[in-house]
Amino acid sequence: MAKKQKKQKAKARLVRGFNDRLxxxxxxxxxxxxxxxxxxxxxxxxxxxxxxLEYSDALGKFLPDEDRPNAGVFSLQDEDEQWLSLxxxxxxxxxxxxxxxxxxxxxxxxxxxxxxxxxxxxxxxxxxxxxxxxxxxxxxxxxxxxxxxxxxxxxxxxxxxxxxxxxxxxxxxxxxxxxxxxxxxxxIDEEQKLSVLRAIDKLDKFGIEGIKLLLGEGRKDESGDFTKGAGxxxxxxxxxxxxxxxxxxxxxxxxxxxxxxxxxxxxxxxxxxxxxxxxxxxxxxxxxxxxxxxxxxxxxxxxxxxxxxxxxxxxxxxxxxxxxxxxxxxxxxxxxxxxxxxxxxxxxxxxGKLENNEMPAPIIVCVMDKTRISEYQKMVTELREAGIRAELYQGNPKNFGKQLQYADRRNCPAAIIAGSDEFNKGTVQIKDLIAGKEASKNIKDNKIWKSKRPGQFEVKRSEMVEKIKELPAIRVYYRGANDAAN
RNA sequence: GCCGCCUUAGCUCAGUUGGUUAGAGCGCUAGAAUGUGGAUCUAGAGGUCCUCCGUUCGAUUCGGAGAGGCGGUACCA
Missing domain, CATH: 3.30.930.10 (Bira Bifunctional Protein; Domain 2)
Known part of the structure; x- marks a missing residue:
């Protein structure tokens, strides 16, 4: 029964020659x-x-013919039977x-x-x-x-x-x-003319010797396939x-x-x-x-x-x-x-000539207390108003470690942590994940790692946005944007 | 289109001279450790061995056909 169901599942696959873009x-x-x-x-x-889509005849000589309506182009017929092509x-x-x-x-x-x-x-x-x-x-x-x-x-x-x-x-x-x-x-023969031109076009690919072969009898490629020459x-x-x-x-x-x-x-x-x-x-x-x-x-x-x-x-x-x-x-x-x-x-x-202007991942505001979601959301909003990418953790908040793991895997520059202790004191914890990652290289024991809380510091709730802006990763990326805005 | 190589777990790949229970690394899930990411340890989930047909007592393995992937070449508006 289970097997049968499995067989009926659609197969997730891409059409040949098409790609998702990340x-x-x-x-x-x-x-x-x-x-x-x-x-x-x-x-x-x-x-x-x-x-x-255009009417096929408008695209020129590559009309769908009866035998191979899709040779070269993707074509389909409209309700009125007219041929359309991508x-x-x-x-x-x-x-x-x-x-x-x-x-x-x-x-x-x-x-x-x-x-x-x-x-x-x-x-x-x-x-x-x-x-x-x-x-x-x-x-x-x-x-x-x-x-x-x-x-x-x-x-x-x-x-x-x-x-x-x-x-x-x-x-x-x-x-x-x-x-x-x-x-x-x-x-003067049209076919031969084309063969000669095609051979000339391949100079950079095959060099002069290759061109000579293509102008004459023909050339054998690396897989053993033979290309007829211009004669x-x-x-x-x-x-x-x-x-x-x-x-x-x-x-x-x-x-x-x-x-x-x-x-x-x-x-x-x-x-x-x-x-x-x-x-x-x-x-x-x-x-x-x-x-x-x-x-x-x-x-x-x-x-x-x-x-x-x-x-x-x-x-x-x-x-x-x-x-x-x-x-x-x-x-x-x-x-x-x-x-x-x-x-x-x-x-x-x-x-490697693409400029390295990769968008930094957002600041993650962690959820430690499910009853305070609106307060967390407020923090996110404040960050966004300051022009900083930020998001509320939307996974299951039950396991707090998961939230940091998610932030780490996304390469987030920082996480905001606030539980009842912080709310009582009117503070938040800012965890600089990049600094923490750096520190982890020298810590082998997980107990120490946990108790040391590398990269983490406590600030007043009212100063949260300003302190986030001071983080090195944030300063580097957002400085340009802010200058442009001012 | 033609030629060559390839297809085994989510990924990268071993392996089976045709035999009962098909493996590894990485990844994933859970726990050690319920308010702290990494590293470590333990356990677990995950497979029509691309599909169909044939040979065989028996095929993931051999043969044929097909599909898909990669590369070469041809065509290229």
Whole structure:
């Protein structure tokens, strides 16, 4: 009987590729977001928010087909049988919004937005099926100066997040130049073109030797799986490698755009350490029409298991002059950038570059006498009014040791203790749990430990809040907040 | 999608050449110690050995299929 019931219990489990987020991550993410917002606002961008769900056809070419309605995107049918999809990026919904409100929008439209996006595909390391992006775009801006500004803003954003000059680089390239290379070696087949571009994109992953294999017959990976190559001949392959090594190119249009951008950013004080032209930068294949950019972290990241991980790209973007045309028929040039917030957070966390501004745990007011709950609650309120996190112990107050154990495990800076003795005297006990923890290192015997009450002292009830404020842990954290308020 | 590795207690993992009662550490609960966190000691709870099918007198162990996890690779708007 008991067994049968057990079998009927629901299994607590997460959907593949989705994750719960814990307090530290949420706080760190919010902190990052605030910094990014600040930079984007400074550059004159305004926020916008669009829904998670869009009509599938509005999202572009990834329509659910009959056989695989959920390939790549999560899709479902509405009551009227129309296909809806969870957004897989923030650009397609922006294009829809702009097309829909094209007469009201004041161009050039500088806009940013953040949010969750969803992809129905196999999750990998640092890769999830729900993740957060943070985008900025300038819509209705045909000039290279818009691309230059986006690149500079990206550089500023990286630095605002605490990543130093030289620890990141914004790589820039131009699609037109890549097209010129393909043209020069006589590759006209669309599939082959894509294979060549994909191979080029993998330079940082596999190196020149790996690229040669991918341009030719193909490459076998570490698990023994074989990737078919682009099938170029020796001469074609050599031309591509020469291009990657910086050989001169003949696409005048693309080259001059890149030169123009470089001139603009250098003029504004962004040298090659920050924004660099890189022939191996490719990005979204059938999507971008001119400039493409990518933000790359240059330092090694060590993961939880102590392995070194090459982190690479944490964001990318480019010019997409065709996206809004799908809706309106008229070309609306646009350029923008997308930051992979979740990825960036992981990188910063592994690096220890997140500022240590962890929220201190609350002060715990212990319950020693159940008939005096309202008096304990009053203490909590006074602390809160002073801007100090505080809570009344809400577990079973029967066992007093449990209350301190709870406070200890939460890393609370202090506990307030008041029983009948203290109430009679008009005092409270303040127990500095951090000082006590320090003292415990030298006390082996529990009887002594108990009688000594390390870190604990008695103060007048009326001075409780002031004395709490004087605790080292409280002073350090709350000083900044109070200064800001005053 | 393809390739490889993995799945035993809440967690990390031993183990069983196919056999009666499957273990450890950590964690959890209780007590020593009812107004004091840590350390220590004692006791206790906790398992369809991922699922199904097959081989076998007998399967957690062997075989097959499937699911899930990790990693590589492909795709990536």
């Amino acid at each position: 307090a530290d991550d949420i706080r760190a993410t919010n902190d990052m977001m605030a910094k990014i917002h600040k930079v984007f606002e400074l550059y004159g961008f305004d926020p916008i928010e669009t829904p998670f 957004r897989y990026d923030l650009t397609a919904p922006l294009a829809r919004h702009v097309a829909q409100n094209i007469n009201e929008i004041n161009f050039p439209y500088r806009t940013y937005r953040q949010g969750w996006v969803f992809r129905n595909e196999k999750p990998g390391p640092g890769r999830f099926r729900q993740f957060m992006q943070f985008d900025a775009d300038i819509v209705g801006a045909p000039n290279i100066s818009a691309d230059a500004e986006i690149c500079m803003m990206m550089a500023d954003t990286m630095e605002a997040l605490g990543i130093k000059k030289g620890d990141y680089v914004i790589r820039v390239n131009n699609r037109k130049v890549l097209d010129g290379v393909l043209e020069a070696i006589g590759v 170029l001949n020796e001469a074609q392959s050599k031309s591509v490698i020469d291009y990657l090594n910086g050989a001169e190119q003949n696409n005048i249009d693309g080259i001059s755009e890149l030169e123009n951008l470089q001139q603009l950013v250098i003029g504004a004080g962004y040298d090659e350490n920050r924004i660099k032209i890189d022939p191996s930068c490719v990005r979204g294949l059938e999507y971008y029409t001119g400039m493409v950019y990518e933000a790359e972290l240059l330092f090694d990241v060590t993961n939880e298991k102590g392995q070194k991980v090459q982190f690479g790209s944490v964001g990318g973007g480019g010019r997409y002059d065709g996206l809004i045309k799908r809706f309106t028929g008229q070309t609306v040039p646009a350029t923008g950038f997308s930051i992979g917030v979740s990825r960036l957070l992981t990188a910063l966390k592994n690096l």
